[in-house]
Amino acid sequence: MSDPRYTPLRERHEALGASFTDFGGWQMPVRYTSDLAEHHAVRQAAGIFDISHMAEFLVTGESAGEFLDYALAGRLSAMPVGKAKYSLMLSDAGGIVDDVIVYRLADDRYLVIANAGNRGFVDAAFAKRIRSFPSLIERQSPARAEGEERSFAGFLGDRGVDVEDVSESFALIAVQGPAAEAIVAATAGITDVSTPWEAQKYYAWADARFEGESLLLARTGYTGEDGFELLVRAADAPVLWDALMTAGEPHGLVPAGLAARDTLRLEAGMPLYGHELTTETKPAQAGLGRVVVSEKESFVGKDAVAAASGAPVLVGLVAEGKRAGRAGYAVEDADGAMIGEITSGALSPTLGHPIAMAYVTPSSAEEGTAVFLDVRGTKIPATVTALPFYRRMK
Known part of the structure; x- marks a missing residue:
């Protein structure tokens, strides 16, 4: 070492x-x-x-x-x-x-x-x-x-x-x-x-x-x-x-x-290498297709x-309460099927509620889609939202 x-x-x-x-x-x-x-x-x-x-x-x-x-x-x-x-x-x-x-x-x-x-x-x-x-x-x-x-x-x-x-x-x-x-x-x-x-x-x-x-x-x-x-x-x-x-x-x-x-x-809503971005990630999956000429x-x-058809895409997630999903936690649908995984998550100091970025299946990526976060065995309701979560005041 x-x-x-x-x-x-x-x-x-x-x-x-x-x-x-x-x-x-x-x-x-x-x-x-x-x-x-x-x-x-x-x-x-x-x-x-x-x-x-x-x-x-x-x-x-x-x-x-x-x-x-x-x-x-x-x-x-x-x-x-x-x-x-x-x-x-x-x-x-x-x-x-x-x-x-x-x-x-x-x-x-x-x-x-x-x-x-x-x-x-x-x-x-x-x-x-x-x-x-x-x-x-x-x-x-x-x-x-x-x-x-x-x-x-x-x-x-x-x-x-x-x-x-x-x-x-x-x-x-x-x-x-x-x-x-x-x-x-x-x-x-x-x-x-x-x-x-x-x-x-x-x-x-x-x-x-x-x-x-x-x-x-x-x-x-x-x-x-x-x-x-x-x-x-x-x-x-x-x-x-x-x-x-x-x-x-x-x-x-x-x-x-x-x-x-x-x-x-x-x-x-800024990606972090090793979390949202990896050598396995295509730019379009991360919402960065615009960067590629x-x-x-x-x-x-x-x-x-080009990303493969059906490849997971990056979304924002917001939840109520104070329990935040963390990197590696599963994202599930209403039936308990795993549809994605959180890459970054925290209780937002500015907004006062949990936020996360996650890769989910394209069919679950539409803004407003209801999902669940598996936070150490507890199912936390969350909603897909557009990124970023916060924009500075002009």
Whole structure:
């Protein structure tokens, strides 16, 4: 067993009294004080999260956009500089290897942020996809075709593509909630912001400096609230955390852990890899068919991306009372027949009743369908509902 990994903010978390848990091989704060208090702070004011365990890949070169169109399910080459897009990395069999966010930094430069637990899989998949990239094969020299030992990135040079895992170089801090913009804008040391705050849109990013060093301000998040994810040099993360905490004090900013992050994303209907998304899941089953640009000439998984007829589909479930279904609990029909399984569930702190996401048979997926949750032997009535469960106030 490998030693646990910690982010550059470990000392800050320990000083705040955080409880830690393993997450993808990382020791991450699960809570600081109370799951509920941290959840409510994000909905009502703001929370600050350490998400430095996430994996970052730089994709560069003249063919970077074209390569990402092939390596991922979306059309990333058409995305303007300054924007971000949610996308999927698919297997040859059409299942989901990971869900990622892609930022276009320049015409020939992209940042891909992947899930921490999938870092190795994504790295290996990118390496394999470079080798099978159609444009590379078309330009391959006879020497390369005969097995000459050179990297494909080196072979293509400036005309091609290079993928670099830069996860160790950076830290990522999220500030989420209605007060997020006011807090980040007031943070001492953040200067030279390239886009006025009022012009920064959701799923876009701005250049800035923190203490004179490069800072990427992304208006993205995983909570269903407005907010920012700040990518900074790993060495600068503790000072940035302190500056954000100081700026956030008048606004009610609190540190928040993985427990609050999970209930927040569940309320927002956001899938979690390993729960709603797996290599056995096709995008259409998870309600992510819109992410796949099927008309692209070629991309990994294209020929297998369609879900089989009758395959389970992801739905939202709401129930009364206080007993929540959890991942792995059965979903049944009125006759007691199993029609699905819960992937994530909790008593919603914001809504006050149990909510869950589950995969059920298509015949039971229509909104308003009555079902039952098997909660440790007790049948709990529930109703199929549209996702998300919660939308932030404008």
